[in-house]
Amino acid sequence: MSHRIVIVGGGAGGLELATRLGKTLGKRGIASVMLVDANLTHIWKPLLHEVAAGSLNSSEDELNYVAQAKWNHFEFQLGRMSGLDRAQKKIQLAATYDENGVELVPAREVPYDSLVISVGSTTNDFGTQGAAQHCLFLDTRKQAERFHQQLLNHYLRAHAGQNDDVAQISVAIVGAGATGVELAAELHNAAHELAAYGLDRIKPENMHITLIEAGPRVLPALPERISGPVHKTLEKLGVNVMTNASVSEVTADSLITADGNEIKASLKVWAAGIRAPGFLKDIDGLETNRINQLQVLPTLQTTRDENIFAFGDCAACPQPGSDRNVPPRAQAAHQQASLLAKSLKLRIEGKSLPEYKYTDYGSLISLSRFSAVGNLMGNLTGSVMLEGWLARMFYVSLYRMHQMALYGPFRTAMLMLGSKIGRGTEPRLKLH
Numbered sequence: 001m002s003h004r005i006v007i008v009g010g011g012a013g014g015l016e017l018a019t020r021l022g023k024t025l026g027k028r029g030i031a032s033v034m035l036v037d038a039n040l041t042h043i044w045k046p047l048l049h050e051v052a053a054g055s056l057n058s059s060e061d062e063l064n065y066v067a068q069a070k071w072n073h074f075e076f077q078l079g080r081m082s083g084l085d086r087a088q089k090k091i092q093l094a095a096t097y098d099e100n101g102v103e104l105v106p107a108r109e110v111p112y113d114s115l116v117i118s119v120g121s122t123t124n125d126f127g128t129q130g131a132a133q134h135c136l137f138l139d140t141r142k143q144a145e146r147f148h149q150q151l152l153n154h155y156l157r158a159h160a161g162q163n164d165d166v167a168q169i170s171v172a173i174v175g176a177g178a179t180g181v182e183l184a185a186e187l188h189n190a191a192h193e194l195a196a197y198g199l200d201r202i203k204p205e206n207m208h209i210t211l212i213e214a215g216p217r218v219l220p221a222l223p224e225r226i227s228g229p230v231h232k233t234l235e236k237l238g239v240n241v242m243t244n245a246s247v248s249e250v251t252a253d254s255l256i257t258a259d260g261n262e263i264k265a266s267l268k269v270w271a272a273g274i275r276a277p278g279f280l281k282d283i284d285g286l287e288t289n290r291i292n293q294l295q296v297l298p299t300l301q302t303t304r305d306e307n308i309f310a311f312g313d314c315a316a317c318p319q320p321g322s323d324r325n326v327p328p329r330a331q332a333a334h335q336q337a338s339l340l341a342k343s344l345k346l347r348i349e350g351k352s353l354p355e356y357k358y359t360d361y362g363s364l365i366s367l368s369r370f371s372a373v374g375n376l377m378g379n380l381t382g383s384v385m386l387e388g389w390l391a392r393m394f395y396v397s398l399y400r401m402h403q404m405a406l407y408g409p410f411r412t413a414m415l416m417l418g419s420k421i422g423r424g425t426e427p428r429l430k431l432h
Contacts, residue, residue: 003031003348006091006112008081010037010065012044013312013333014118016405020341022074031348033074036093036110040065040078043141044402045120046330049179051144052269053186054152054430055193055368058141063406078105081119084284086305091115114307114344117294118337119280121313121328124273124291130250131174135270138179148430150267151187155194158201168206172255172265174247175272176213177221178365181230183269184211185367188237193429209239210263212255214246214272221327222363229373230365237370274328276314289316293325298355299343300336309343311336319358326358330398334405335359364395 018035025031041062050056069076079093096105122139125131136147158167173180191207219227246258255263276292287295287303293316295303302308312333317326343353364374403412
């Protein structure tokens with residue numbers, strides 16, 4: 001029997017790894033490669049703020065796991081990991097139900113020789129009172145679409161209204177990291193687009209967007225030379241940016257900060273902090289940290305089981321020469337997937353595994369059609385600051401690189417061409 005590789009989690013990293021291994025090991029029969037995910041389709045997580053605002057139609061940019069598996073010589077299994085038996089080298093998958101509560105796929109066990117866990121992360125509300133009940137999150141496509149529908153409902157109600165009162169909408173976003181900042185800019189763009197399509201009872205200036213950050217500046221994980229221009233651009237767009245403002249409570253129609261300020265909001269989004277899914281916490285004796293991440297060695301093997309690997313946001317991977325872990329960023333997951341594609345082949349051959357060293361290629365932040373800001377880092381260029389159109393083009397290229405890893409150059413070119421043609425026949429904003 002060939003070596004059984006099971007990858008749990010079809011996010012950017014997990015799907016790229018399954019595709020690479022399928023093309024190399026699966027196609028040649030060296031290993032059987034299986035990808036497990038709780039959904040049937042994939043969408044690149046950094047695009048979810050665009051789904052929420054309506055500037056991206058998720059049904060057009062999604063990838064079907066079943067089709068991707070057929071094209072790239074791996075197997076796909078629908079399911080959500082619920083348990084682990086390290087002694088028997090099996091994972092447990094919970095039963096899957098349809099929208100009516102009827103069992104679609106039964107609970108079952110899946111054996112492995114090498115297990116790779118890449119289940120990503122979820123938003124961390126830090127136990128803030130009322131946050132889970134009254135805030136929307138942007139961890140999944142379904143959550144992003146729910147936000148978009150609620151936003152659209154506000155505009156449709158106002159459009160159908162008969163009184164002459166000024167219609168307004170207020171949106172509060174907790175967390176001024178990349179997701180919060182990009183969502184704020186994308187919503188400002190959506191306000192103008194919705195008015196242009198005739199839903200103009202709510203004027204663009206009457207969408208009040210408040211971005212709330214507990215730290216002293218926006219984009220706290222990025223260099224100040226990036227956060228400064230971003231802050232200024234947001235203020236030019238009319239976004240109310242509040243720093244050093246920690247949210248202590250969320251109610252049905254407002255947020256309350258630690259110093260007693262009340263921020264009224266009809267739509268509330270929590271985009272501050274991350275944690276790995278709760279089911280990973282000390283799963284079958286594996287070592288985890290306070291935010292449920294699996295502790296891994298530089299080889300990306302878990303500290304207590306050499307047969308189990310973890311990478312991406314769900315893994316706490318040390319950085320050599322630093323007391324910090326590898327940051328939870330898409331470029332890190334991409335780099336780790338590339339390393340594991342080589343490592344798993346070496347493991348089957350009985351050879352020693354290479355160690356992962358994080359390379360920071362810089363950061364890019366999109367401010368919708370208004371601007372983009374970032375820096376690129378490389379051995380030849382050093383650190384180069386980018387703004388405006390050029391930064392926007394580099395930002396778009398990140399998604400194209402992800403598509404290249406999944407589809408190859410020819411199909412990616414066809415997708416780009418189809419997208420360009422489609423712009424002339426579709427609204428610029430999803431209106432349903």
